[in-house]
Amino acid sequence: xxxxxxxxxxxxxxxxxxxxxxxxxxxxxxxxxxxxxxxxxxxxxxxxxxxxxxxxxxxxxxxxxxxxxxxxxxxxxxxxxxxxxxxxxxxxxxxxxxxxxxxxxxxxxxxxxxxxxxxx
Amino acid sequence: xxxxxxxxxxxxxxxxxxxxxxxxxxxxxxxxxxxxxxxxxxxxxxxxxxxxxxxxxxxxxxxxxxxxxxxxxxxxxxxxxxxxxxxxxxxxxxxxxxxxxxxxxxxxxxx
Numbered sequence: 001x002x003x004x005x006x007x008x009x010x011x012x013x014x015x016x017x018x019x020x021x022x023x024x025x026x027x028x029x030x031x032x033x034x035x036x037x038x039x040x041x042x043x044x045x046x047x048x049x050x051x052x053x054x055x056x057x058x059x060x061x062x063x064x065x066x067x068x069x070x071x072x073x074x075x076x077x078x079x080x081x082x083x084x085x086x087x088x089x090x091x092x093x094x095x096x097x098x099x100x101x102x103x104x105x106x107x108x109x110x111x112x113x114x115x116x117x118x119x120x
Numbered sequence: 121x122x123x124x125x126x127x128x129x130x131x132x133x134x135x136x137x138x139x140x141x142x143x144x145x146x147x148x149x150x151x152x153x154x155x156x157x158x159x160x161x162x163x164x165x166x167x168x169x170x171x172x173x174x175x176x177x178x179x180x181x182x183x184x185x186x187x188x189x190x191x192x193x194x195x196x197x198x199x200x201x202x203x204x205x206x207x208x209x210x211x212x213x214x215x216x217x218x219x220x221x222x223x224x225x226x227x228x229x230x231x
Contacts, residue, residue, distance in 0.1 A: 037220075049211070100219070104156070104175075106171040
């Protein structure tokens, strides 16, 4: 059974860089059938796609976040990571990682999510 | 990249049917059959309910169905049950260097 698990600090200071990792178990991150994506949800608000990565390293980002986002993949650890720089309180959200199918462009498996608060 | 447009809320009584709309443009909903729908209960991760406009993943009740006309996709839930009360989000593939855009979400209340 495929499982995704987010990990990282739950508190980040303003202007610093938010760093999260998603560990994938039950499937290879090197599968040619999938991207691997990050989605966030501010408290009480809707979902926002942050970006997705293919195992080869090709990345796709939300234009509104592109200047601050970097997504990378570590095939040896079956993990992919998110870095969001110059964070503000507006970046406070639950961050989800998810498997993103290349055939149907949907997110079919999700992690449980991790709340990241931006505060001094 | 603008979010897809969904009604903020819909409601229905047990046993009734409801429909949630999701309006985009010819660059996303109208241009591709890659619309998906997600159900999210409070404090939980979203769950995929519909993909490719009208396909259900294994295990999803056949009370959930999807359709599309022009730039608007729709999710219909028939035979409403109390457990269907949740937030629902649509998403679509979008052309260009980006891949995905979500709708703003719709809160379903079962009266």
